[in-house]
Amino acid sequence: xxxxxxxxxxxxxxxxxxxxxxxxxxxxxxxxxxxxxxxxxxxxxxxxxxxxxxxxxxxxxxxxxxxxxxxxxxxxxxxxxxxxxxxxxxxxxxxxxxxxxxxxxxxxxxxxxxxxxxxxxxxxxxxxxxxxxxxxxxxxxxxxxxxxxxxxxxxxxxxxxxxxxxxxxxxxxxxxxxxxxxxxxxxxxxxxxxxxxxxxxxxxxxxxxxxxxxxxxxxxxxxxxxxxxxxxxxxxxxxxxxxxxxxxxxxxxxxxxxxxxxxxxxxxxxxxxxxxxxxxxxxxxxxxxxxxxxxxxxxxxxxxxxxxxxxxxxxxxxxxxxxxxxxxxxxxxxxxxxxxxxxxxxxxxxxxxxxxxxxxxxxxxxxxxxxxxxxxxxxxxxxxxxxxxxxxxxxxxxxxxxxxxxxxxxxxxxxxxxxxxxxxxxxxxxxxxxxxxxxxxxxxxxxxxxxxxxxxxxxxxxxxxxxxxxxxxxxxxxxxxxxxxxxxxxxxxxxxxxxxxxxxxxxxxxxxxxx
Amino acid sequence: xxxxxxxxxxxxxxxxxxxxxxxxxxxxxxxxxxxxxxxxxxxxxxxxxxxxxxxxxxxxxxxxxxxxxxxxxxxxxxxxxxxxxxxxxxxxxxxxxxxxxxxxxxxxxxxxxxxxxxxxxxxxxxxxxxxxxxxxxxxxxxxxxxxxxxxxxxxxxxxxxxxxxxxxxxxxxxxxxxxxxxxxxxxxxxxxxxxxxxxxxxxxxxxxxxxxxxxxxxxxxxxxxxxxxxxxxxxxxxxxxxxxxxxxxxxxxxxxxxxxxxxxxxxxxxxxxxxxxxxxxxxxxxxxxxxxxxxxxxxxxxxxxxxxxxxxxxxxxxxxxxxxxxxxxxxxxxxxxxxxxxxxxxxxxxxxxxxxxxxxxxxxxxxxxxxxxxxxxxxxxxxxxxxxxxxxxxxxxxxxxxxxxxxxxxxxxxxxxxxxxxxxxxxxxxxxxxxxxxxxxxxxxxxxxxxxxxxxxxxxxx
Numbered sequence: 001x002x003x004x005x006x007x008x009x010x011x012x013x014x015x016x017x018x019x020x021x022x023x024x025x026x027x028x029x030x031x032x033x034x035x036x037x038x039x040x041x042x043x044x045x046x047x048x049x050x051x052x053x054x055x056x057x058x059x060x061x062x063x064x065x066x067x068x069x070x071x072x073x074x075x076x077x078x079x080x081x082x083x084x085x086x087x088x089x090x091x092x093x094x095x096x097x098x099x100x101x102x103x104x105x106x107x108x109x110x111x112x113x114x115x116x117x118x119x120x121x122x123x124x125x126x127x128x129x130x131x132x133x134x135x136x137x138x139x140x141x142x143x144x145x146x147x148x149x150x151x152x153x154x155x156x157x158x159x160x161x162x163x164x165x166x167x168x169x170x171x172x173x174x175x176x177x178x179x180x181x182x183x184x185x186x187x188x189x190x191x192x193x194x195x196x197x198x199x200x201x202x203x204x205x206x207x208x209x210x211x212x213x214x215x216x217x218x219x220x221x222x223x224x225x226x227x228x229x230x231x232x233x234x235x236x237x238x239x240x241x242x243x244x245x246x247x248x249x250x251x252x253x254x255x256x257x258x259x260x261x262x263x264x265x266x267x268x269x270x271x272x273x274x275x276x277x278x279x280x281x282x283x284x285x286x287x288x289x290x291x292x293x294x295x296x297x298x299x300x301x302x303x304x305x306x307x308x309x310x311x312x313x314x315x316x317x318x319x320x321x322x323x324x325x326x327x328x329x330x331x332x333x334x335x336x337x338x339x340x341x342x343x344x345x346x347x348x349x350x351x352x353x354x355x356x357x358x359x360x361x362x363x364x365x366x367x368x369x370x371x372x373x374x375x376x377x378x379x380x381x382x383x384x385x386x387x388x389x390x391x392x393x394x395x396x397x398x399x400x401x402x403x404x405x406x407x408x409x410x411x412x413x414x415x416x417x418x419x420x421x422x423x424x425x426x427x428x429x430x431x432x433x434x435x436x437x438x439x440x441x442x443x444x445x446x447x448x449x450x451x452x453x454x455x456x457x458x459x460x461x462x463x464x465x466x467x468x469x470x471x472x473x474x475x476x477x478x479x480x481x482x483x484x485x486x487x488x489x490x491x492x493x494x495x496x497x498x499x500x501x502x503x504x505x506x507x508x509x510x511x512x513x514x515x
Numbered sequence: 516x517x518x519x520x521x522x523x524x525x526x527x528x529x530x531x532x533x534x535x536x537x538x539x540x541x542x543x544x545x546x547x548x549x550x551x552x553x554x555x556x557x558x559x560x561x562x563x564x565x566x567x568x569x570x571x572x573x574x575x576x577x578x579x580x581x582x583x584x585x586x587x588x589x590x591x592x593x594x595x596x597x598x599x600x601x602x603x604x605x606x607x608x609x610x611x612x613x614x615x616x617x618x619x620x621x622x623x624x625x626x627x628x629x630x631x632x633x634x635x636x637x638x639x640x641x642x643x644x645x646x647x648x649x650x651x652x653x654x655x656x657x658x659x660x661x662x663x664x665x666x667x668x669x670x671x672x673x674x675x676x677x678x679x680x681x682x683x684x685x686x687x688x689x690x691x692x693x694x695x696x697x698x699x700x701x702x703x704x705x706x707x708x709x710x711x712x713x714x715x716x717x718x719x720x721x722x723x724x725x726x727x728x729x730x731x732x733x734x735x736x737x738x739x740x741x742x743x744x745x746x747x748x749x750x751x752x753x754x755x756x757x758x759x760x761x762x763x764x765x766x767x768x769x770x771x772x773x774x775x776x777x778x779x780x781x782x783x784x785x786x787x788x789x790x791x792x793x794x795x796x797x798x799x800x801x802x803x804x805x806x807x808x809x810x811x812x813x814x815x816x817x818x819x820x821x822x823x824x825x826x827x828x829x830x831x832x833x834x835x836x837x838x839x840x841x842x843x844x845x846x847x848x849x850x851x852x853x854x855x856x857x858x859x860x861x862x863x864x865x866x867x868x869x870x871x872x873x874x875x876x877x878x879x880x881x882x883x884x885x886x887x888x889x890x891x892x893x894x895x896x897x898x899x900x901x902x903x904x905x906x907x908x909x910x911x912x913x914x915x916x917x918x919x920x921x922x923x924x925x926x927x928x929x930x931x932x933x934x935x936x937x938x939x940x941x942x943x944x945x946x947x948x949x950x951x952x953x954x955x956x957x958x959x960x961x962x963x964x965x966x967x968x969x970x971x972x973x974x975x976x977x
Contacts, residue, residue, distance in 0.1 A: 034585075035585040036598070044587060044597050048600075050597075090882070093879055098778075100882055100888070102888055114654045114655075117600055118600060186650075193603045195603075195647065195661045195663060195707075198661065200707075487878070503651060504889070505651065508716050509651075510652060
């Protein structure tokens with residue numbers, strides 16, 4: 001009994017001792033801080049926006065912009081029997097801001113802001129350190145300092161890319177002669193974690209968004225390494241941005257804004273300084289038939305990192321190309337092929353829609369396009385030429401997709417040179433691309449703008465929504481293609497109705513839209 | 516007369532030190548009148564007046580929500596690891612406190628053969644905890660929400676129950692009944708959410724559509740969507756009521772009926788007056804009989820006054836991509852010819868009709884919402900039900916026979932659960948949970964109804 005009393009007293013004293021200082025018992029110091037404590041951990045934060053860009057099978061942004069812009073353009077035709085899981089009919093019918101923002105347009109919007117937040121977090125850590133006059137991590141070696149430069153460049157590159165996709169889908173195209181003061185979506189370049197700021201955001205004007213992209217990519221270009229092999233921990237290094245990738249995105253930005261001399265300077269830089277890394281010596285297919293870290297085509301400046309081991313690989317290219325994502329065969333939901341008008345225009349079909357000799361002589365046609373005389377799914381579908389650029393590697397679903405190729409840089413410089421009356425320069429660039437496709441040169445005397453436009457269709461159709469981008473960059477009308485001329489007319493510059501609404505739930509939840 | 520008081524101080528590590536501790540008081544008083552000398556009644560065997568006040572704290576929130584949270588994606592989902600931003604923290608988050616004041620009478624009649632209670636309560640919830648929806652532009656990979664103390668709410672209600680031992684001879688019969696009525700109202704929201712009369716609109720995580728609204732003066736999780744006006748008999752298209760938003764933030768009909776196109780559905784959403792997923796009445800009754808060695812017991816439950824969004828019905832009535840099963844109602848109840856007063860619109864693929872926002876005929880298809888987004892109350896149904904939850908029929912072997920068989924006792928019982936439900940709700944089961952975030956009840960193809968079970972039991976004691 002005495003023992004029990006002793007124990008009880010002991011327990012009482014112990015409890016009293018502990019309970020005197022309850023707060024320290026519970027206490028966990030938890031100020032908000034970012035999770036990266038050294039340079040290699042920081043790289044995990046750098047990889048996240050790449051992962052998000054590639055993550056969603058049906059809504060990944062680069063697939064969405066390609067699907068939407070190709071389908072809206074004059075070089076696509078829509079086969080309504082095979083409408084798949086998408087808003088393809090609305091794209092083809094050019095509903096734009098009058099259509100409900102659903103499917104890919106809603107999914108990509110959400111995905112792009114995940115990417116932006118994924119960039120803003122690590123960038124905030126760097127900005128905070130800079131403001132405090134400190135290195136972001138203690139005792140960094142010079143290699144680690146180089147890595148931080150590269151990583152910051154990549155984060156800026158990816159943030160700029162996210163806004164680039166947003167501004168090209170959810171706002172009217174940049175008007176070189178206008179004020180561009182319309183405000184369509186949130187522009188946020190800091191890491192924000194208060195509910196007030198997240199629920200009541202600042203909508204950036206089109207001009208502000210373009211300025212932000214330019215600023216991000218300009219700084220990215222300064223920071224990124226030309227050859228990033230030594231500064232990134234990645235087998236598939238071409239999936240990580242380098243200086244040339246940032247330069248190529250600046251080229252696109254300047255071109256679509258009509259700042260052609262700046263765009264040309266970027267082309268010059270890539271072609272001249274990148275000559276040891278990129279060339280057009282390989283067949284066209286070589287950019288499209290690689291898996292994961294197998295390597296990359298010699299013209300590939302940047303590609304997606306399809307290293308997925310889960311099911312989260314992109315599939316939506318099946319909608320606007322021949323291949324099913326899992327096999328080298330017609331997909332059951334392929335619904336957009338090349339329009340007859342575009343095929344006749346580039347000389348790959350005659351007036352009766354028959355295949356031409358010119359087509360058969362073109363390596364791109366034989367390697368990256370696929371003509372069905374009879375569609376295996378239905379004999380009601382007429383003979384069509386399909387894009388055949390996707391899911392072409394041995395493991396089809398995990399094929400890398402090139403997002404920037406050298407051929408585009410040559411073609412962009414060709415049209416800029418042509419418009420500056422540098423016909424021999426233009427012909428020289430154009431013939432680089434033609435020569436790789438196995439075609440004869442076009443002389444400086446004979447070259448026309450049409451030659452360059454057509455070469456670009458053959459080279460870049462379905463990639464990045466290039467066709468509408470190119471026409472907008474040149475302030476040319478976006479023709480109707482095969483659409484019914486009694487219902488459709490060309491979209492004329494400044495294309496002020498050519499954009500999609502942001503999703504309804506963004507309008508509901510973001511008070512900036514109610515103010 | 517008796518008084519009981521208590522006071523307690525609770526701390527929880529889910530909150531920051533500043534908001535960690537809270538003090539909760541409670542007290543109760545009771546007066547058993549029937550024990551007083553002056554109380555003389557043959558019929559009333561027990562009468563007690565009681566009242567209580569109690570405070571409790573709700574900490575039913577996830578841990579780790581006071582600060583931002585990242586996690587590492589592993590190589591099982593990604594070839595290369597990366598850090599995912601899971602949630603945004605709120606260091607101001609604090610206890611949600613519920614204070615309940617109730618008054619009641621407990622009674623017993625005829626030697627307590629009939630007994631029960633009647634009570635009235637007022638429950639005030641202060642600093643209500645809610646996972647508030649954020650816009651897509653928040654860009655939070657783990658989900659666009661933030662936990663907040665959004666405001667104050669009040670529940671008022673009445674509870675009544677009675678149990679009666681009606682027969683007590685060879686034939687025994689006990690009967691019980693209980694019912695409660697509850698009405699709730701949001702008393703205040705944080706000033707941010709109350710600004711411009713916007714309120715907080717919430718959406719289902721898997722649906723990406725706003726379906727409920729939290730707003731001062733409204734009940735919790737009021738349904739918020741375009742109000743269906745049925746099917747146009749001439750054109751076979753779904754129609755909705757045109758809505759105007761008044762200066763005070765309320766919504767009302769303009770008197771026009773317009774086609775349920777996606778645009779109209781988005782721009783004519785309405786606070787559906789008083790319609791929520793929380794039942795106004797819930798209760799049940801039970802009855803047990805016994806005659807000699809046979810016994811029968813049954814247990815009913817009911818709920819009334821709530822609304823359920825029947826996503827499954829919508830899905831099976833919407834031929835489009837991804838649908839794997841369609842309802843036969845499309846053959847019998849859908850619009851077919853001009854003049855039909857049909858329950859469901861004309862059967863079309865992908866919810867596309869050839870009439871525009873104003874109802875004019877078009878050559879190109881016009882999208883009338885989708886299965887997942889831009890919905891109307893066409894598929895919002897009353898959730899009232901009466902359900903036989905349990906029925907048991909048993910037989911106990913007479914003791915003398917059991918003894919002969921060398922047993923103390925033996926009982927055979929057949930019991931069944933969820934035998935039948937009386938309801939106008941067209942889904943499988945109107946007994947649906949309420950989502951904590953949206954305050955909404957929603958059934959979809961993945962909602963599994965409660966199982967009906969039969970069991971036969973043999974209970975032998977040696």
